[in-house]
Amino acid sequence: MENNPYLEVFIDESKEHLQACNDHLLKLEQNPEDLAIVNEIFRSAHTLKGMAATMGYQDLANLTHQMENVLDAIRNEKIKVDSDVLDVVFDSVDDLEAMVVDISEGGTGERNVERVVAKLYAIETGEPVADKADEKEEQPIHNKREALQIDEFTLTVLEQSAEQQLNNFEVVVTLREDCMLKAARVYMVFEVLEQLGEVVLSDPTVEQLENEEFDTSFTVLLVTKSDQQEVASKINKVSEIEDVSVNHFVVSAYTEPQEEAGQEPEPPSTFNKETETAVATKPKPKQEQQTTSEPKEQKQVGNKTIRINIDRLDVLMNLFEELVIDRGRLEQISNDLNHNELQETVERMSRISGDLQSIILNMRMVPIEQVFNRFPRMVRQLSRDLNKKIDLQIVGAETELDRTVIDEIGDPLVHLIRNALDHGIEGPEERLAKGKNEVGSLELKAYHSGNHVFIEISDDGGGIKREKVIEKAVQNGVVTEEQAANMNDKQVFELIMSSGFSTADKISDVSGRGVGLDVVKNTIESLGGNISIDSRVDEGSVFSIQLPLTLSIISVMLVEVQKEKYAVPLSSIIETAIVKKEDIMHAHNKKVIDFRGKVVPLVFLKDILEVPEALEEDEYYSLVMVRKGDKMAGLVVDSFIGQQEVVLKSLGDYLSGVFAISGATILGDGQVALILDSNALIK
Amino acid sequence: MTEEKSLVKVIVFQLQDEEYTIPVDRVGSIERMMPFTRVPRTAAFVKGVINLRGVVTPIIDLRERFGLEAVENTEQTRIITVTINGMDVGLIVDAANDVLDIQEDSIEPPPEVVGTVEAEYIQGVVKLDQRLFILLNMSKVLSGDDVKQLQEIDV
Numbered sequence: 001m002e003n004n005p006y007l008e009v010f011i012d013e014s015k016e017h018l019q020a021c022n023d024h025l026l027k028l029e030q031n032p033e034d035l036a037i038v039n040e041i042f043r044s045a046h047t048l049k050g051m052a053a054t055m056g057y058q059d060l061a062n063l064t065h066q067m068e069n070v071l072d073a074i075r076n077e078k079i080k081v082d083s084d085v086l087d088v089v090f091d092s093v094d095d096l097e098a099m100v101v102d103i104s105e106g107g108t109g110e111r112n113v114e115r116v117v118a119k120l121y122a123i124e125t126g127e128p129v130a131d132k133a134d135e136k137e138e139q140p141i142h143n144k145r146e147a148l149q150i151d152e153f154t155l156t157v158l159e160q161s162a163e164q165q166l167n168n169f170e171v172v173v174t175l176r177e178d179c180m181l182k183a184a185r186v187y188m189v190f191e192v193l194e195q196l197g198e199v200v201l202s203d204p205t206v207e208q209l210e211n212e213e214f215d216t217s218f219t220v221l222l223v224t225k226s227d228q229q230e231v232a233s234k235i236n237k238v239s240e241i242e243d244v245s246v247n248h249f250v251v252s253a254y255t256e257p258q259e260e261a262g263q264e265p266e267p268p269s270t271f272n273k274e275t276e277t278a279v280a281t282k283p284k285p286k287q288e289q290q291t292t293s294e295p296k297e298q299k300q301v302g303n304k305t306i307r308i309n310i311d312r313l314d315v316l317m318n319l320f321e322e323l324v325i326d327r328g329r330l331e332q333i334s335n336d337l338n339h340n341e342l343q344e345t346v347e348r349m350s351r352i353s354g355d356l357q358s359i360i361l362n363m364r365m366v367p368i369e370q371v372f373n374r375f376p377r378m379v380r381q382l383s384r385d386l387n388k389k390i391d392l393q394i395v396g397a398e399t400e401l402d403r404t405v406i407d408e409i410g411d412p413l414v415h416l417i418r419n420a421l422d423h424g425i426e427g428p429e430e431r432l433a434k435g436k437n438e439v440g441s442l443e444l445k446a447y448h449s450g451n452h453v454f455i456e457i458s459d460d461g462g463g464i465k466r467e468k469v470i471e472k473a474v475q476n477g478v479v480t481e482e483q484a485a486n487m488n489d490k491q492v493f494e495l496i497m498s499s500g501f502s503t504a505d506k507i508s509d510v511s512g513r514g515v516g517l518d519v520v521k522n523t524i525e526s527l528g529g530n531i532s533i534d535s536r537v538d539e540g541s542v543f544s545i546q547l548p549l550t551l552s553i554i555s556v557m558l559v560e561v562q563k564e565k566y567a568v569p570l571s572s573i574i575e576t577a578i579v580k581k582e583d584i585m586h587a588h589n590k591k592v593i594d595f596r597g598k599v600v601p602l603v604f605l606k607d608i609l610e611v612p613e614a615l616e617e618d619e620y621y622s623l624v625m626v627r628k629g630d631k632m633a634g635l636v637v638d639s640f641i642g643q644q645e646v647v648l649k650s651l652g653d654y655l656s657g658v659f660a661i662s663g664a665t666i667l668g669d670g671q672v673a674l675i676l677d678s679n680a681l682i683k
Numbered sequence: 684m685t686e687e688k689s690l691v692k693v694i695v696f697q698l699q700d701e702e703y704t705i706p707v708d709r710v711g712s713i714e715r716m717m718p719f720t721r722v723p724r725t726a727a728f729v730k731g732v733i734n735l736r737g738v739v740t741p742i743i744d745l746r747e748r749f750g751l752e753a754v755e756n757t758e759q760t761r762i763i764t765v766t767i768n769g770m771d772v773g774l775i776v777d778a779a780n781d782v783l784d785i786q787e788d789s790i791e792p793p794p795e796v797v798g799t800v801e802a803e804y805i806q807g808v809v810k811l812d813q814r815l816f817i818l819l820n821m822s823k824v825l826s827g828d829d830v831k832q833l834q835e836i837d838v
Binding site: 318319321322564565608609610611649650651652653654655658659660661664666670671672673674 | 722741
C-alpha cells in the first residue's frame with residue numbers, strides 16, 4: 001500500500017460518503033421528485049470518484065462515474081426516479097461498499113462490476129432495466145465487434161473532453177464489400193474526422209488500416225464539438241461507404257472485459273436518435289492524441305471534525321486519571337494546611353478537572369446513529385425480499401454510546417431486526433386478515449437512562465406464541481415440560497435466546513438457522529448489558545437491550561473476602577443474600593442452598609482465590625448471587641462494601657489470562673481492586 | 684565516539700549481597716515500596732499488582748524468583764519498573780544503588796557458579812574496580828517455564 005498515510009483517511013471518508021449516498025437514496029425513495037437530494041448524492045458520488053481515482057482504485061472510480069452519469073441524468077430530469085432505478089443505484093452502492101471494505105482489508109478494491117455498470121448504463125439510455133439474466137446473455141452477441149481496447153490515458157482524454165462539454169463518439173464505419181481502395185477510403189474518412197475533431201483511437205490501428213489489414217469496418221473514437229448527425233452525414237459524403245454509425249461513448253463503462261453495456265446500436269442510417277454505447281474493454285497501451293484540460297474542481301462537503309485514533313484518547317484518559325489521583329492528594333493537603341487561598345485554588349482546579357473529565361469521556365462517545373443508519377437500507381432490502389411492507393421508525397439516533405460499545409452492538413441489532421422482519425411482522429395478506437394495517441411497523445428506539453443506554457426494537461407483528469416456544473424448547477431439550485409450566489411469560493420468551501433454539505417453521509435466508517439469538521444474548525452480556533423480551537400474541541414484540549454507557553467505566557459491587565477487596569460487575573449480580581450456616585445443604589459433595597426454589601451451588605471465594613485466612617468464621621454467610629445465562633451461583637464473601645462506579649483497567653500483558661479475574665480498578669484510596677469474572681466461576 | 688559506542692548505561696540494584704544490573708533503557712522508573720494487591724492463582728513470585736500512577740502494573744519479587752530467602756521490606760526496598768517484550772513489570776529489589784557506564788567488552792560470560800542464582804537468568808558478569816556486577820537477561824527472568832505454568836492455570 002504505497003499510499004498508506006492517506007489510505008485510512010480514504011477509507012473513512014469513502015465510508016462516510018457511501019453512507020451519505022445510502023441515506024439520501026432512501027430519502028429520495030420517499031420523495032422521488034426532490035432533486036436537491038439527487039444533488040447531495042451526486043456530490044457524494046463525485047467526491048468518492050475523485051478520491052478513488054487519486055488513490056488509483058480504477059474499478060471504484062469507474063463504477064462511481066457510471067453512477068454519477070445516472071444521477072446526472074436524474075438531476076437534469078432526463079430520467080424519472082422509480083424503484084427500478086433506485087434498485088440499481090442501491091446495487092451499485094453495495095458494490096462500492098464491498099470494494100471499500102476490500103480495500104480496508106488490504107485488498108486492491110478490484111471487483112467485477114460489469115453487471116451493475118451495464119444496468120446503470122441501461123438506465124442512462126432509457127432502457128427499461130430488463131431481466132438481468134437476459135441482458136447478460138444478449139450482450140456479447142451484439143458487441144463483439146465493438147470491443148475496443150482503450151488505455152487509461154485515452155480514457156482520461158475522453159473523460160476530460162466530456163467534462164469540457166465536447167462529444168465523445170464512437171464511430172463505426174463500414175465500407176462497401178466491393179470497395180476497391182480501402183486504404184484510400186479510410187484516409188478520406190479520417191480526413192473528414194480530423195476536420196470535425198480529434199480521433200483519439202482507432203481500431204484496427206491507423207497502420208493496419210493503411211495496410212488494409214481489416215475487413216470492411218473499423219471503429220474510431222472521436223472527440224468533437226459537432227453533433228451526431230453532423231458527424232454521420234459528413235462521413236457519409238465519402239463514397240463507397242456501406243454505413244456509418246455514430247454513438248455516444250461513455251468512458252466509465254469501459255472497465256470490464258468482453259462485456260458491453262447497453263443496447264444494440266441504432267440502425268446505421270438513422271442518426272436522429274440519441275444513442276450512447278458504453279464499451280467495456282481491458283485497458284491496453286495505445287494512444288494517439290491528447291487534449292489538455294483543467295481537472296474539475298472538487299466540491300467539499302464540510303463538517304468540522306477531525307479524526308483521532310482512539311488509542312490517543314485512551315492515553316489522554318490515563319493521564320487524566322493520574323491527574324485525578326494527584327488532585328485528591330492536593331485536596332487532602334490543602335485541607336490539612338487550612339490555607340484559604342490554597343483551598344480556593346484547589347477547589348477551582350477540582351471543578352475544572354471535573355469538566356475536563358466529562359469532556360474526555362464525551363469524546364469517546366459516538367451517536368448510535370452510526371449503527372442505526374445502515375438499517376433503513378437493510379430493512380428496505382429485506383422487506384422486498386420477504387414481500388412484506390414495513391415502515392421503519394428510528395427514534396433517538398442521536399443517543400450517544402462509547403465507541404467500543406458501538407463497534408460491538410451492530411451485529412446483534414442486525415440480527416434482531418432481521419428476526420423481527422422475518423418472524424415477527426406478518427405478510428400483508430395475513431395482516432389484513434387480522435384486521436391490521438397491511439404495512440407493518442418496526443420501531444428502533446434508543447434512549448439514555450441513568451448510566452445506561454436502552455435500545456428497543458419493537459414490531460407490531462405476530463408476537464411470540466408461548467405454547468410454540470415451550471413446545472419447541474421441550475422438543476429441543478432446552479427445558480422440561482414441568483419446568484416450562486412454572487415459567488412466566490418473560491422466562492418463556494427468554495428461552496428463544498438459548499442456544500440451539502429456533503422457532504421459525506421454515507429455515508429462511510434471512511434468519512432462523514437456530515443460531516443467532518443466543519449469540520446476540522452473549523454479545524450483549526459480554527458488553528455488560530442485558531436483553532429482555534416482551535411480547536403479546538398478535539400485537540407484537542419488544543426486544544429491549546440495556547447497555548452500559550461506556551465499557552471503561554462499569555458499575556461494580558465491592559466485596560471483602562477476608563481482608564481483600566474484590567469487585568463484582570453489577571451486570572452479573574442478581575441480588576445479595578445472607579444465609580445462616582445451617583441452611584446450607586450438601587449435594588454431590590458440594591455446598592448448595594435453596595434459593596427461591598432453585599438449588600444454587602455456592603462458590604467459596606476465599607478458597608478459589610486462595611485468600612489468606614484472617615477472619616474467624618461467621619454464623620452467617622454473605623452471598624452475592626450471580627448468573628451466567630440461566631445458571632446461577634452464590635459467591636460466598638465476608639462482607640459487602642457497596643456499589644461503585646469504577647474505571648476498568650487491564651492487569652497488563654504479563655498477567656493476562658489470570659483465572660477468574662477480568663481486570664482491575666483503582667479505588668478512591670489509590671488501592672488496586674481486582675474485578676472478578678463471575679462467568680469463570682460458574683460451571 | 685568509539686569509546687562511547689561500547690558503553691552501556693545500567694541501573695545497579697542489590698539482591699542479598701550481590702549487585703545486579705539492567706540496561707537503563709529498559710527501566711521505566713524506580714519506586715519506593717508501595718502497597719500492592721495480591722492476584723490469586725499466579726506464580727508465587729508474582730506478588731500482585733500496584734497502582735503505578737494510574738496504570739495497574741504487576742510486580743515480581745526477584746528474591747523469590749531467584750530462589751533467595753525472603754526478607755522483610757526495608758526503607759531501601761525498591762520497585763524497579765521495566766519494560767520487557769512490551770510488558771510492563773515491576774521488580775522488587777533490596778535496593779537500587781547506582782547508575783553506571785559499563786564497557787561492553789568488559790562483559791564476561793557467566794561463570795559456572797555465581798551465588799545461588801541460576802545461570803539461566805544471567806547474561807554475563809562485569810568486574811569494575813573491586814565490585815562484581817551481574818547482568819540479567821530480563822526476558823528470561825520474566826518468561827521461561829514459570830510463565831508458561833502461569834498461563835496454563837487458566838486453561
